[in-house]
Amino acid sequence: MKNSSVIAHHILRTTFGHTSFRAGQEDIVNAVASGRDVLAVLPTGAGKSICYQVPALMGSGPTLVVSPLIALMQDQVAALQLKGVTAVALTSASSSGDRRSAAANLRAYQPSLVYVAPERLASDSFRQLTSKVRMSRIVVDEAHCISEWGHDFRPDYRAIGAFADSVGRPAIAAFTATATPATRTDIERQLGLRHPVRTVQSVDRPNLRWEVVRPNEAKEAFDHVARGVGHRGEGAALVYVPTRALAVAVAAALRRAGQPAEAYHAGLPAPRRALVQSNFLSAPRGVIVATCAFGMGIDHPGVRLVVHFGMPGALEAYVQEAGRAGRDGLSARCLLIVQRQDVVLHLKRLRALGRPSRARSRTRLVAMRGYVNERICRRAAIARWFGERPPDCGGCDLCRR
Numbered sequence: 001m002k003n004s005s006v007i008a009h010h011i012l013r014t015t016f017g018h019t020s021f022r023a024g025q026e027d028i029v030n031a032v033a034s035g036r037d038v039l040a041v042l043p044t045g046a047g048k049s050i051c052y053q054v055p056a057l058m059g060s061g062p063t064l065v066v067s068p069l070i071a072l073m074q075d076q077v078a079a080l081q082l083k084g085v086t087a088v089a090l091t092s093a094s095s096s097g098d099r100r101s102a103a104a105n106l107r108a109y110q111p112s113l114v115y116v117a118p119e120r121l122a123s124d125s126f127r128q129l130t131s132k133v134r135m136s137r138i139v140v141d142e143a144h145c146i147s148e149w150g151h152d153f154r155p156d157y158r159a160i161g162a163f164a165d166s167v168g169r170p171a172i173a174a175f176t177a178t179a180t181p182a183t184r185t186d187i188e189r190q191l192g193l194r195h196p197v198r199t200v201q202s203v204d205r206p207n208l209r210w211e212v213v214r215p216n217e218a219k220e221a222f223d224h225v226a227r228g229v230g231h232r233g234e235g236a237a238l239v240y241v242p243t244r245a246l247a248v249a250v251a252a253a254l255r256r257a258g259q260p261a262e263a264y265h266a267g268l269p270a271p272r273r274a275l276v277q278s279n280f281l282s283a284p285r286g287v288i289v290a291t292c293a294f295g296m297g298i299d300h301p302g303v304r305l306v307v308h309f310g311m312p313g314a315l316e317a318y319v320q321e322a323g324r325a326g327r328d329g330l331s332a333r334c335l336l337i338v339q340r341q342d343v344v345l346h347l348k349r350l351r352a353l354g355r356p357s358r359a360r361s362r363t364r365l366v367a368m369r370g371y372v373n374e375r376i377c378r379r380a381a382i383a384r385w386f387g388e389r390p391p392d393c394g395g396c397d398l399c400r401r
Contacts, residue, residue, distance in 0.1 A: 004030065004033055004034070004058070005026070005030060007058055008026070008029050008030070008033065008054050008055070008058065009021075011054050011057050011058065012050070012054055015054075015057060015083050015084070015085065016050065016053075016054070016083065018050075021050070022046060022047050022050075023046075023201075024040075024042065024046070024199055024201055025046075025047055025050055025051055027197075027199065028040050028051040028197070028199055029050070029051055029054050029055055031197040032051060032052055032055040032137065032171070032173045033054075033055040033058050033059070035137070035171045036171060036195075036196070036197050037171055037172050037173070037191075037193040037194050037195065037196040037197070038171075038172075038173040038174065038193075038196055038197045038198075038199070039143070039174050039184065039187060039188060039193060039196045039197075039198050039199070040173070040174070040175050040176075040198075040199045040200075041175075041176055041177070041178070041179050041184065041199065041200045041201060042175070042177060042199070042201050043177055043178075043201055043202070043203055043204075043205060043323060044177045044205075044320065044323035044324060044327060045205075045301075045323070045326070045327035045328075045329075046177075046201060048141070048175045048177070049076065049141075051173075051175065052065070052137075052139045052173055052175070053080070053085070053113065055136075055137070056112045056113050056136070056137075057085065057112055059112075059136035059137070060136065061133070061134050061135055061136040062106060062111055062112065062113065062114050062133065062135055062136060063112065063113050063114070063135070063136050063137050063138075063139060064114050064116065064130075064135050064137070064138045064139065065113055065114065065115045065116070065139045065141055066116060066117070066118050066121070066138065066139065066140050066141065066157070066160055067115055067116070067117065067141040067142065068117065068118070068141070068142050068145055068152070068154060068157075069117075070089075070091045070092070070093050070117065071273070071274070071277065072141075073089040073091060073115040073116075073117070074089055074091070074093070075298075076089075076115065077089045077113075077115055080113065085112055085113070086105070086110055086111045086112050086113075087111055087112060087113040087114075087115070088102040088105060088106070088111045088113075088114055088115070089102075089114075089115040089116070090102050090103070090114065090115070090116050090120060090126070091115075091116070091117060091120075092117075093270065102114070103129050106129060106130075106133055107129070107132060107133060117156075118145075118154065118156035118157045118159060118160060119156045121156075121159045121160065121163040122156070122159055127163075127166065130167050131166075131167065133167075134168065134170075135167055135168075135170045136170060136171075137170050137171040137172065137173060138160065138163075138164050138170055138171070138172045138173075139172075139173045139174075139175065140157070140160055140172065140173070140174040140175065140191065141175055142175075142176055143157075143174035143175055143176040143179075143187050143191075144176040144177075144178060144179050144183055144187070144316065145157045146158065146160065146174075146186070146187055146190045146191065147179075147183045147186035147187050147190065148186065148356075148357065148360060149180065149182045149183040149186050149360060150176075150179065150183050150186075150187075150316065151178075151313075151314040151316040151317040151320070151364065152317070153357075157190075158190060160172075160190075160191060161190060161191050161192045164191075164192070165192075172191050172192075172193060174187055174188075174191060174193070174196075177320050177323065178203060178316045178319050178320045178323075178386070179200075179316075179386075180316065180385065180386055180387060181386075181387045183316075184198075184200070202383075202388055202391075203319060203382060203383065203386045203388065204379060204382070204383055204388065204391045205323060205326065206391070206395070207326045207329055207330060207331050207332060208322070208323070208325060208326055208332055208333075208334050208395075209331065209332070209333045209334065209395050209396065209397075210322075210334050210336075210378035210379060210382075210395075210396040210397065211333065211334065211335050211336065211378075211396065211397040212335075212336045212338060212371075212372055212374075212378070212397065213335065213336070213337055213338070214337075214338050214339075215337065215339065218339075221309065221337050221339055222250070222253060224307075224335070224337050225239060225250065225254070225307055225309055225337065226253070226254065226257050226259075228305055228307055228333070228335050229254060229259050229261070229287055229305065229307070230257070230259065232285075232304045232305040232333075233304050234284070234285065234302075234304075235284070235285065235302045235303060235304030235305070235332075236280065236283065236284065236285060236286045236287065236288075236300055236302055236303045236304065236305075237286075237287045237288075237303070237304065237305040237306075237307070238287075238288055238290065238294075238303055238305070238306045238307070238324060238325070239254075239261075239287070239288070239289040239290070239306075239307045239309060240290060240291070240292065240306070240307065240308045240309065240310075240312075240321055241289060241290070241291060241309045241310060242291070242309075242310045242345075243291065244265040244266070244267045244291060246309070247263040247264065247265045247289050247290055247291055248263045248265075250263075250289045250309065251263035251287075251288075251289040254287060254289065259287050260283070260285070260286065260287055261287040261288070261289055262276045262279060262280070262286075262287070262288055262289070263276070263288075263289050263290070264276045264277065264280075264288050264289070264290040264291070264293070264294045265290065265291045265293055265294075266291065266293040276288065277294070277298070280300065281298070281299075281300055284302055292312075292317070292321065298324060299327070300324070300327070301327045301328035302328060303324055303325045303326065303327065303332060304325065304326070304330075304331075304332050304333065305325060305332065305333045305335065306321065306322045306323075306324055306325040306332070306333075306334050306335070307335045307336075307337065308321070308322065308335070308336045308337065309337050310337065310338075310339060310342050311336065311338045311339075311342040311343070311346075311368060311369075311372060312368060313346045313349070313361065313364060313365050313368060314361075314364035314365070314367070314368055315364065315367045315368045315371055315382065315385050316364070318336070318368065318371070319382055319386075322334035322336075336372070338372050343365075343369065346365050347365075349361075350362055350365070367385050370385075371385075374398065375398065376398060377390065377393045377396055377398055377399050378393075378396035378397065378398060378399075379391055379393045379395070379396055379399075380393065
């Protein structure tokens, strides 16, 4: 183990340019490298990718990373390749030539990391390819997506356990930023984790200031957005909105107010989305107005403000999205603007769900409303939902009053 730790530190320094691991990372790296199953819940900005990328460079076979978004996979692969790491992504956005090249490299055991979406695991051609390759491990990124208790439940994630069995059941390492106790239990059950090493860090981020406002009309709601963006200081701002049309409208209104805002949503052509994302990541004081299609895995350390223009349906989703503020550890503001129609819209969506999903979604909506209606401390409400002891606060809007 001592020699393995020396190798891990060497890779961390020479490949990734870090002099030391962050809190909790080294224990997870050692567990993954030793072939243990792992469940790691680390808050946004804690460095989850390092926990499996370092072990991937220590092993003899490829590490398969199951990730939910093509843009996220492409960003991670590009960043790894710049560091000299052999990594590939097999996605629907790849050209047929790129996919053939990646498959040939995989058969030759060349890539250290292979990124795929969960849908690809059901592909006959991919199953044939991986049946001839001994995987070192399978990494499940954004593992809350596997659970019906998770806020981004995605049924294709349920194929991961069966796929792992079909390729000889390598070790599985599951990572996520937000998971309640029920979600953690469901992740372990769905993946069939065997005596996993569990690391669950607190969801609490002391540098974040949590605030809720309730405007009486649409203009007042936008005024809150404009004031927040205008007073964000020397940093970037991220504004979440519930619809594509609203993303375009709010971005245009912010530009008229003198802010360099761009809209991002899944309806934009892929090259446009890539350009908007690139502009945001490269602009220290950039402003992006986006639907929930944006943000997962985005590494912008200088976001000083995250605004939600409308209440999300789950506290897990809200905490993860708002948590993209302050990844550099400096003070940042998380502003939730709640409007009268928000709950009505969520209740309409609930009625369209089947009975089990409706019950789970209603439970999450009740927790979200509990946060909004909290009278004592926002951070305490978040901690209780995630099964943690309420922290000392003094920084949310309620405590400051």
